[in-house]
Every structure is written in structure tokens, then in C-alpha cells.
Amino acid sequence: MLSATHLGKKYRGIWALEPLSLQLNQGMYGLLGPNGAGKSTLMRLLAGLLAPSTGDAVINGLSVRSGSNVRLQIGYVPQNFQMYPQLTAREWLRHVAKLKGIGTRKEQDAEVERLLHTVHLTARADRPARTYSSGMVKRLGIAQALLGSPVVVIVDEPTTGLDPEERVRLRNVLAELALSSVVLLSTHVLSDVESSCGNVIVLGNGKLHYKGRLAGLAHFAEGRLWEWEASHHEWQAIAQERLLAARKTADGVLCRVIADEPPSPYAAAAVPSMEDGYLALIGSLPDVNGR
Numbered sequence: 001m002l003s004a005t006h007l008g009k010k011y012r013g014i015w016a017l018e019p020l021s022l023q024l025n026q027g028m029y030g031l032l033g034p035n036g037a038g039k040s041t042l043m044r045l046l047a048g049l050l051a052p053s054t055g056d057a058v059i060n061g062l063s064v065r066s067g068s069n070v071r072l073q074i075g076y077v078p079q080n081f082q083m084y085p086q087l088t089a090r091e092w093l094r095h096v097a098k099l100k101g102i103g104t105r106k107e108q109d110a111e112v113e114r115l116l117h118t119v120h121l122t123a124r125a126d127r128p129a130r131t132y133s134s135g136m137v138k139r140l141g142i143a144q145a146l147l148g149s150p151v152v153v154i155v156d157e158p159t160t161g162l163d164p165e166e167r168v169r170l171r172n173v174l175a176e177l178a179l180s181s182v183v184l185l186s187t188h189v190l191s192d193v194e195s196s197c198g199n200v201i202v203l204g205n206g207k208l209h210y211k212g213r214l215a216g217l218a219h220f221a222e223g224r225l226w227e228w229e230a231s232h233h234e235w236q237a238i239a240q241e242r243l244l245a246a247r248k249t250a251d252g253v254l255c256r257v258i259a260d261e262p263p264s265p266y267a268a269a270a271v272p273s274m275e276d277g278y279l280a281l282i283g284s285l286p287d288v289n290g291r
């Protein structure tokens with residue numbers, strides 16, 4: 001459905017995103033990477049909101065920058081989605097449906113009602129947005145992006161700042177959407193990816209480091225994950241730099257560490273999770289100043 005070929009972006013001679021190629025089909029994709037990795041740049045390029053320095057992204061054969069027809073096939077929810085606080089969800093969605101030029105007035109209204117229901121906002125649809133929780137505003141942002149039934153939905157950090165219940169609700173909305181569309185979801189919350197994305201894309205320092213099945217991420221920590229019960233003294237010595245997790249036990253601290261060699265004579269190899277693999281991958285990237 002969505003493919004990028006040699007897609008990249010430079011600012012003043014420096015790559016914010018080095019040229020990469022991707023093919024995304026129906027389903028949910030997690031976009032991971034530390035701050036400054038290039039995630040927003042990639043999402044805005046794929047959404048056709050940013051002109052690439054090289055390459056192109058196409059949806060079903062049409063460049064994402066080729067005009068309003070293809071733009072209607074892309075729904076984009078920015079990190080800080082905002083709307084007029086005095087408008088209600090229903091008013092806002094009707095306004096956007098009109099701007100997007102979706103069908104007749106009757107069809108627009110029907111689409112708005114369908115989406116209010118999809119994001120579980122029907123009961124609050126006539127209250128002004130200033131009375132909404134941040135989770136409700138995020139769900140409204142998703143409803144807005146879904147107007148016109150896009151085939152690609154790109155969501156920048158949807159669950160940041162949400163309580164666990166709202167996070168699950170939002171994840172479910174996106175998972176349902178992914179049954180028929182491409183959903184690309186950028187997040188710093190690894191558990192969101194773990195629970196809903198079959199595939200992941202990992203960026204770091206403006207480069208693509210991994211694209212593939214979520215389970216494949218664990219590979220980066222294979223043979224490099226160690227666990228052992230350390231003394232308090234030993235734990236303090238390693239805690240500054242290498243520790244992934246530590247749990248107090250009766251006699252010391254149960255440590256979990258990624259390292260090329262066993263960090264202690266007592267360390268035993270452990271089976272890595274996707275999160276261990278991600279941290280091993282990110283931890284191995286050079287620290288580039290200013291990103």
C-alpha cells in the first residue's frame with residue numbers, strides 16, 4: 001500500500017533522515033527510536049507534509065505529494081494535536097469533513113457519526129473540547145485523521161500522557177483500524193508496540209537500523225544479556241552505565257545487564273525480550289551530539 005524509495009531529508013547539508021526504502025502493507029507498524037532519531041521527519045515525509053530532499057513515497061502507485069486525491073488517502077495525527085477549545089467534537093469533525101470535501105452534507109454527517117462511535121466519543125460529542133481529557137482529545141485527533149477513510153494512518157506518539165485505561169482504549173481503536181489500513185505509530189512506550197504491532201521500524205541518528213518482525217528485535221541482545229545476583233557494592237559499580245534492571249533480593253541485587261562479555265563470574269546468559277533487543281540496538285549507536 002505505502003512504499004518509500006530512497007526517501008530522505010537534509011537540512012542545511014545534514015541528513016535529518018538518511019535515504020531509506022520501506023514497504024508497508026495493511027497492519028500496525030511501530031516506529032521506534034530515541035529523541036532526534038528522525039521519526040517525525042519520516043512520518044511527515046510519508047504523509048506528504050514535508051518535501052523530501054531525495055526519493056519519494058507512494059500510495060498505491062501515486063506520489064504522496066501529487067495532490068489532494070492522494071492526500072485524502074492519508075490520515076496524520078501530529079504529536080500535539082490541537083483544536084479550538086470552544087468547539088464540540090461533532091462541530092469540529094463536521095468542519096474538517098467539509099474542508100476535506102467529503103461527499104454531500106448528509107454523507108459528511110453520517111461519516112462524522114460513524115467516527116464519533118469508532119473513537120467512543122458519541123456520549124460527549126456535544127460538549128466543548130475544553131472539557132475533554134487529554135485521552136479524549138487524542139481520540140478526537142484520530143477521528144479527524146480518519147475522515148475520508150484513508151488507507152494509511154500515521155500517528156505520532158498517541159499514548160503519551162494517557163492513563164492506562166485510555167492507553168488501552170486508544171490502542172484498541174488503532175488495532176481495529178489496522179485490520180484494513182496501514183497504521184504507523186511512533187512511540188517511546190515499548191509496551192504499546194509489544195502489545196499491538198507485528199512489525200517495527202527502528203531509527204537512530206537519522207538512519208534506519210531495523211525493519212521487520214517485532215520478535216526479531218530480541219536478536220540484538222542474544223548472547224549479550226546477563227543476569228546474576230550481585231552484592232550491593234558490585235551493583236553500585238555497574239548501576240551508572242550498563243544496568244537494564246535491578247531488583248532487591250534478601251542477599252543482594254538481582255541485576256540484568258547487556259554486555260559483550262559476562263560482567264561477573266556469576267553472570268548467566270538470559271533469554272532476551274524485544275525490549276532488551278531494542279535497548280541493546282539503541283545502546284550500540286554512537287552518541288551523536290546535537291541530536
Ligand SMILES: Nc1ncnc2c1ncn2[C@@H]1O[C@H](COP(=O)(O)OP(=O)(O)OP(=O)(O)O)[C@@H](O)[C@H]1O
Nearest residue numbers: 011016033034035036037038039040041042290291
Ligand atoms: N526544520 C528543521 N531544521 C533543522 N533540523 C531539523 C528540522 N527538523 C528536524 N531537524 C533535525 O532532524 C533530526 C531528526 O528530528 P526528528 O524531529 O525527526 O526526530 P524524532 O525522532 O521525531 O525526535 P523526538 O522523538 O524528539 O520527537 C534532529 O536532529 C532534528 O534536530
